[in-house]
Amino acid sequence: MRIYEVFLKRAGKEEFRHAGSLEAATAELAVVLARENYARRGEGEEMWLVDRTDIVAVEAEFIAPNMDKPHRHNDGALVAARRKKKRAGS
Amino acid sequence: MSTIDPAVREFLLAFADDEHLMGQRHTEWIGVAPFLEEDMAFASIGQDELGHAALLYEVVSDDIDELALHRLPQDYRSCWLVEEPCTDWADALIRHWLYDTAEVLRWESLVSSSLSDLGDIARRALREEAFHIRHANALLDALLGSGEAQARLLTSLDRLFPLAAGLFEAPAGESAALEGGVSASPMQSLLSPWRQAVDDRFGERDWTKVDPPDQQQRRMRSEHFELMYASMREVILLDPTAVW
Numbered sequence: 001m002r003i004y005e006v007f008l009k010r011a012g013k014e015e016f017r018h019a020g021s022l023e024a025a026t027a028e029l030a031v032v033l034a035r036e037n038y039a040r041r042g043e044g045e046e047m048w049l050v051d052r053t054d055i056v057a058v059e060a061e062f063i064a065p066n067m068d069k070p071h072r073h074n075d076g077a078l079v080a081a082r083r084k085k086k087r088a089g090s
Numbered sequence: 091m092s093t094i095d096p097a098v099r100e101f102l103l104a105f106a107d108d109e110h111l112m113g114q115r116h117t118e119w120i121g122v123a124p125f126l127e128e129d130m131a132f133a134s135i136g137q138d139e140l141g142h143a144a145l146l147y148e149v150v151s152d153d154i155d156e157l158a159l160h161r162l163p164q165d166y167r168s169c170w171l172v173e174e175p176c177t178d179w180a181d182a183l184i185r186h187w188l189y190d191t192a193e194v195l196r197w198e199s200l201v202s203s204s205l206s207d208l209g210d211i212a213r214r215a216l217r218e219e220a221f222h223i224r225h226a227n228a229l230l231d232a233l234l235g236s237g238e239a240q241a242r243l244l245t246s247l248d249r250l251f252p253l254a255a256g257l258f259e260a261p262a263g264e265s266a267a268l269e270g271g272v273s274a275s276p277m278q279s280l281l282s283p284w285r286q287a288v289d290d291r292f293g294e295r296d297w298t299k300v301d302p303p304d305q306q307q308r309r310m311r312s313e314h315f316e317l318m319y320a321s322m323r324e325v326i327l328l329d330p331t332a333v334w
Binding site: 022023024026028029032033035040 | 125126127128130131134135221224225228229231232
């Protein structure tokens with residue numbers, strides 16, 4: 001048995017999204033089982049199945065940034081606060 | 091609806107009852123199918139068959155509960171294949187393939203029906219049957235290659251063949267259905283393409299040795315019907331007047 005990750009895409013511009021996973025003996029079985037388990041209520045109009053062993057997975061430690069770089073986390077709050085203060089002062 | 095020819099009604103009930111009982115039998119696997127994903131898929135297929143039954147019952151009556159659950163056993167027109175208990179997964183899978191392969195042929199003979207609702211229902215059902223067949227084939231492709239699974243499946247095939255061939259016995263009312271253009275093909279004429287499909291799938295077989303039961307134009311129930319009938323009606327008999 002192999003594990004397949006199931007991705008679904010709705011009509012329109014929305015991207016493919018991960019819907020879940022399933023276990024199946026063959027790719028064709030994964031197709032028919034994914035249809036009934038994940039798309040029988042019309043949850044998507046396109047489907048991708050990816051054998052989990054084909055996924056390039058990256059270690060969490062490698063992905064984690066150093067959190068001491070506030071300049072990479074500009075959410076505009078400082079600028080907004082400064083502008084608010086300026087408006088109040090004028 | 092009530093103006094439908096009584097003989098045509100009989101003919102359509104044979105198909106409706108097959109679909110109803112096939113759906114019932116499939117859904118007996120809820121919770122006990124061989125693996126979780128198949129549990130969901132097989133129940134969903136059973137639900138499709140129940141849906142087909144409901145659509146067919148609606149063609150002949152406004153009261154589908156009455157037809158589905160409150161007739162006397164002798165008034166059902168199901169074939170013995172769908173009445174058969176299949177408590178072994180090999181049996182259930184083989185029946186799924188045999189039944190759905192026949193079902194496609196039956197719907198195809200209704201696509202141009204003189205009853206326009208029926209043509210629409212047939213086209214809708216055929217879209218679902220394409221999936222059902224693909225599902226059955228995917229499982230068989232995976233299982234027929236391995237020794238034990240193959241042996242068990244072929245044993246089931248031998249056991250279920252006569253009953254499956256019995257599906258093609260002309261049901262009561264068939265000649266009226268053909269004359270009125272309700273159906274395009276006699277059931278017996280579907281036997282040959284079905285046999286071909288069976289041979290293509292499982293290898294050639296000596297069909298002269300397959301002896302289907304005499305179901306008396308679907309008027310006879312098999313020995314297994316009574317228990318199934320009781321089980322189907324268990325809930326509704328708690329309160330036959332309940333509104334769903």
